[in-house]
Structures are given as structure tokens and as C-alpha cells.
Amino acid sequence: MFVSETELLGHGRRRLREHCLRIAAAALRAVDxxxxxxxxxxxxxxxxxxxxxxxxxxxxxxxxxxxxxxxxxxxxxxxxxxxxxxxxxxxxxxxxxxxxxxxxxxxxxxxxxxxxxxxxxxxxxxxxxxxxxxxxxxxxxxxxxxxxxxxxxxxxxxxxxxxxxxxxxxxxxxxxxxxxxxxxxxxxxxxxxxxxxxxxxxxxxxxxxxxxxxxxxxxxxxxxxxxxxxxxxxxxxxxxxxxxxxxxxxxxxxxxxxxxxxxxxxxxxxxxxxxDPEMMCAAAAEEARLLGYEARVLTTDLQGEASDAGRWLVRELTASPAPSALIAGGENTVNLNGVRFGEVAGGPNQEAALTAAIEMDGTVRESCILCLDSDGTDGPTSAAGGLVDDLSAASAREREFDLAEALRQHRSADALTALGDLVVTGSTGTNVNDLKIALTSG
Missing domain, CATH: 3.40.50.10180 (Glycerate kinase, MOFRL-like N-terminal domain)
Structure with a gap:
């Protein structure tokens, strides 16, 4: 299901990343x-x-x-x-x-x-x-x-x-x-x-x-x-x-x-x-419980600017006991603020994930966040979203990649690709809005 799985699991918080993908796969199977x-x-x-x-x-x-x-x-x-x-x-x-x-x-x-x-x-x-x-x-x-x-x-x-x-x-x-x-x-x-x-x-x-x-x-x-x-x-x-x-x-x-x-x-x-999104989120929460997390569906109607959603997820995760799995469904948007549509490289889920990576930078807890479009295509791209953790921002600094500038230019796909955090699924055959999964283990 995840074309980019090897790359996604080859760095960072590997166990949390693997669990995010397992939870997402179970959620998508439930809404076939x-x-x-x-x-x-x-x-x-x-x-x-x-x-x-x-x-x-x-x-x-x-x-x-x-x-x-x-x-x-x-x-x-x-x-x-x-x-x-x-x-x-x-x-x-x-x-x-x-x-x-x-x-x-x-x-x-x-x-x-x-x-x-x-x-x-x-x-x-x-x-x-x-x-x-x-x-x-x-x-x-x-x-x-x-x-x-x-x-x-x-x-x-x-x-x-x-x-x-x-x-x-x-x-x-x-x-x-x-x-x-x-x-x-x-x-x-x-x-x-x-x-x-x-x-x-x-x-x-x-x-x-x-x-x-x-x-x-x-x-x-x-x-x-x-x-x-x-x-x-x-x-x-x-x-x-x-x-x-x-x-x-x-x-x-x-x-x-x-x-x-x-x-x-x-x-x-x-x-x-x-x-519908409720079925997807319920299946995600159930799989998270099977993996040993205290799972909670925060909402199935998350709306608004994608970057705001990324910041909100990190705040909720920081306030949750470990090990926690927070699930959200809904549909975020991006205001391009004058950037031409044809110059965009990314989508709402990629922007939410990249924002979350910035917000998790320097936290003392091991955390991971997956943001993906359930149909496999986020915005005008062939990627489904992004998978980041509390080490992603440090990895970007080592590569001298400016995550904040990528967000300003609405080129989140470039940043996620450079980090090995771009989620690619191909067509999933379903379409029940976005899925966001936030995990912490300590």
C-alpha cells in the first residue's frame, strides 16, 4: 500500500513510523x-x-x-x-x-x-x-x-x-x-x-x-x-x-x-x-489500541488552514499521556496567498505534516505524525501526504534545508522528499477525506 515504505522506515523514529503506517493501512482497508x-x-x-x-x-x-x-x-x-x-x-x-x-x-x-x-x-x-x-x-x-x-x-x-x-x-x-x-x-x-x-x-x-x-x-x-x-x-x-x-x-x-x-x-x-470518515477513524483507533496505545479520535471534521492543523495536532499530542494515539479526520485547505497554482509543490496534508515537524523540533518526547489524503493524492501532487517525527527538523538543518521557507513558498513536497518523509501510496481506491495520526511513546 505504501510505495515509499522502505524510505519512510529507514530513518527517524522507526517503531513509531511503522505503527503509523500499520494504523493507516487498517483504516484504509476498512473503507474500501x-x-x-x-x-x-x-x-x-x-x-x-x-x-x-x-x-x-x-x-x-x-x-x-x-x-x-x-x-x-x-x-x-x-x-x-x-x-x-x-x-x-x-x-x-x-x-x-x-x-x-x-x-x-x-x-x-x-x-x-x-x-x-x-x-x-x-x-x-x-x-x-x-x-x-x-x-x-x-x-x-x-x-x-x-x-x-x-x-x-x-x-x-x-x-x-x-x-x-x-x-x-x-x-x-x-x-x-x-x-x-x-x-x-x-x-x-x-x-x-x-x-x-x-x-x-x-x-x-x-x-x-x-x-x-x-x-x-x-x-x-x-x-x-x-x-x-x-x-x-x-x-x-x-x-x-x-x-x-x-x-x-x-x-x-x-x-x-x-x-x-x-x-x-x-x-x-x-x-x-x-x-465515511467516521468509519476510517474508528478503524484507525481500533488498530492503535491493538498496538498498545491509548487511542482517541479527536474529530472527524477537522477543517481550516493545513498549517494550523499541524500545530494543533502537536499541542494535543504534547498534552496526552504516553503511549497515546490521536486520530483525526476532516479536510484542510491551503490559502496560497498569491503563489500561482502551477508553482505549488505539495498539498494540505504535506503542509500539515511539515508544520508539525517544525513544531515537534526540540521536544523531549518521541513523537510521530502522519498526515495523508485517503485517496492517495494530496492536492495537485502524486503523493498522499507526509510522515514526520520529532527528529525531522534536525535532519533538515543537517541538510541545510529551510522548512519554514518551503512552507512560505508552498513547496512542502520538496522538503518532505529531501527528508525521506514523503508518503506515496498510489491510488487507494477510496476517498473519505484526510486522515491524521499522531503517536507518542515517551
Whole structure:
């Protein structure tokens, strides 16, 4: 699971580092979407059992659509389970995640910024649901990352405009709810509009990567949405985005055409959340207890600036008895403060880890902190996060590497790579927000 494991365990507090990785591996196994769907979705002859609901398949066409970084495993299970009962299906996954299925087309696109393949993917999903009739059934597999992977821009908004808007939002420091309020209102499929284009019952199978598990931010293509054009405008006001957005996007949001408001009611929708941050954090705490730690889940909705999260974790760990394991889930952000998005080398978890390394410098306790994105990609990088300990800052000084300057330039990946502390997993197949593990043994 950890591609960089040998390097991560080759220095520093080796035992604590090994335990951090074991705890994280157990946590990620507990939120494997494919395995969880296999347990919760069962075919019994001509009936499909989804959680507590039953759907008759006789004389009924089944369509499958989906997009997201945690979608491919669920799609593979449905492909095997339903076989040629699937009339047509397509899912859009992050480039590098694709694999061939027999009855569901797998498309790859870009994340976190959309590309031409994202547009092709969004149009393909829309084409499928428009073919569904009232007696059919749509199975939707929408997970985190869909905002970039499947796009159909609003009239007058180009793909180039969408790309530029995504870059502005990702650089703004806005939380995921605020960013999605804007994204939904420049789209023809987000905010439940893909579901509104479908004239039959919809079953959503998803994993939550949104603090609070709000469905209209988890699987927003196919559930009713609470946000409005006014909310999108408020985000642009709060984060001073108007002058940064493409003119077509700004004009569209200000016009606030009611005909393009997001869907406020979608009947005949069942949603089953098979995994969420609470499950991941509970599994992490259980594994930590098995390893002999006094384990505590601090929160599953840690938000705010990544560096603040790193400092907070060290304070909590310093105040805890040894041996302690502190677990946190949530989603942090980074305000680039004028640094161009294309010049960034790192992500929120890497910045949180690097900040923690600075804060742990000179402590008398043996401590270790792991910060990683559960999907395996932290920010616009191929790394999952960082693993640091109370010796990391001293190691940086020996190498004459300025950790504080790396943070100021938002190039945490450079620093973590130099220290041998960059965590690389590859795609994990799941996506339930960030996981932070803090251990102390004395």
C-alpha cells in the first residue's frame, strides 16, 4: 500500500513510523468501497437488494453512471453482479485508475483541474440518463473528485473558463462546501441536474469525502441541492473572487438565471453511503489500541488552514499521556496567498505534516505524525501526504534545508522528499477525506 515504505522506515523514529503506517493501512482497508458495496448490494434472482430496499429487475433496464476517485471499485462489483442486465453504463475516474470492465465503460479524466476528457465524460453521463424511461433504474456511483472528472459547463461558459475557475477556487483557501457552491452554479449536471435529467428511480452508492456527510456535497450530481446562486455569489464576495474569475463566469453568476438553478427536489432517490470518515477513524483507533496505545479520535471534521492543523495536532499530542494515539479526520485547505497554482509543490496534508515537524523540533518526547489524503493524492501532487517525527527538523538543518521557507513558498513536497518523509501510496481506491495520526511513546 505504501510505495515509499522502505524510505519512510529507514530513518527517524522507526517503531513509531511503522505503527503509523500499520494504523493507516487498517483504516484504509476498512473503507474500501468495492468490498463494502459487495456486502451491501446483493442480487437475488430478479431482485436487487440495496441496503434495506428491494428493486425488481424483471422487464426493467438498468443504467449505471458515475464519476469520482472512489468509483472504480464499486463499478467493478456492479459489472460483475449485474452483467448483461446493464443496458449501458459509464464511469469517469482519475487518470491512471482505469481498468476494463465488461458492461460498464470506464473513462479517464483529469483531477483536480478538468480537461477535454472531463467534458467528454460529463456529456457521456448525460447521454445515458436521458435514455432512461420511467420504468428503468439508474445506479449512480458519484464520489469525491467528480467536480473535476465530469463537467458540462453552463451555456456561455467554456471548458477553458471552467479550468480557470477551478484554479482560482483551489488557490483561494475556500472550504469544499464553498468551492462546490460556485462549481454547481456554472454546470449543467452538478447540483442534482444530472439526476433531474433522468426520468426514473435513482439509487446512489457513494462514499463520503465531505465533512458532515451532506449528500448534496457528496454525490451532488444525483441528489437535490440546497445551495443557490446567492450562495455562490456570497462565496465570491467572501473570498474576493470576482476580479479573478473569467468574465463569462462572473457574468453568469451575477445573472443568476432561475432556469439554471440547481435541482431542489428529486423524487425516487435512494442513497446508501457505504463509507465515511467516521468509519476510517474508528478503524484507525481500533488498530492503535491493538498496538498498545491509548487511542482517541479527536474529530472527524477537522477543517481550516493545513498549517494550523499541524500545530494543533502537536499541542494535543504534547498534552496526552504516553503511549497515546490521536486520530483525526476532516479536510484542510491551503490559502496560497498569491503563489500561482502551477508553482505549488505539495498539498494540505504535506503542509500539515511539515508544520508539525517544525513544531515537534526540540521536544523531549518521541513523537510521530502522519498526515495523508485517503485517496492517495494530496492536492495537485502524486503523493498522499507526509510522515514526520520529532527528529525531522534536525535532519533538515543537517541538510541545510529551510522548512519554514518551503512552507512560505508552498513547496512542502520538496522538503518532505529531501527528508525521506514523503508518503506515496498510489491510488487507494477510496476517498473519505484526510486522515491524521499522531503517536507518542515517551
Amino acid at each position: 468501497p468495492g468490498e463494502l458495496v459487495r456486502r451491501r448490494v446483493v442480487r437475488d434472482g430478479d431482485w436487487l437488494l440495496v441496503g434495506d430496499e428491494k428493486y425488481e429487475l424483471t422487464n426493467r433496464r438498468v443504467w449505471v453512471v458515475g464519476a469520482g476517485k472512489a468509483t472504480i471499485g464499486m463499478a467493478a462489483v456492479l459489472d460483475e453482479l449485474l452483467g448483461d442486465r446493464i443496458a449501458d453504463g459509464a464511469v469517469v475516474v482519475k487518470r491512471g485508475q482505469g481498468r476494463q470492465l465488461r458492461f460498464i465503460e470506464v473513462l479517464e479524466a483529469s483531477h483536480p483541474v478538468p480537461d477535454e476528457d472531463s467534458l467528454k465524460g460529463g456529456e457521456r453521463l448525460l447521454e445515458i440518463v436521458r435514455r432512461a424511461s420511467a420504468d428503468d433504474l439508474v445506479l449512480a456511483l458519484v464520489t469525491g473528485g467528480s467536480s473535476s472528472l465530469a463537467v458540462v459547463p453552463a451555456p456561455g461558459v467554456s471548458l477553458t473558463d471552467k479550468v480557470a475557475t477551478n484554479r482560482v477556487l483551489l488557490s483561494s483557501g475556500a472550504d469544499i462546501h464553498s468551492m462546490n457552491d460556485v462549481r454547481k452554479h456554472i454546470s449543467c449536471i452538478k447540483g442534482g441536474r444530472l439526476g433531474a435529467a433522468c426520468g426514473c428511480p435513482i439509487v446512489n452508492l457513494t462514499v463520503s469525502d465531505v465533512v458532515g456527510n451532506h449528500l448534496d456535497y457528496v454525490t451532488d450530481l444525483t441528489v437535490a441541492d440546497r445551495s443557490t446562486f446567492a450562495d455562490a455569489q456570497a462565496v465570491c464576495d467572501a473570498y474576493s473572487l470576482w476580479e479573478q474569475l473569467p468574465s463569462t463566469v462572473g457574468e453568469w453568476l451575477r445573472r443568476a438565471d432561475e432556469a439554471y438553478e440547481t435541482a431542489k427536489s428529486l423524487p425516487n432517490v435512494q442513497t446508501l453511503v457505504v463509507a
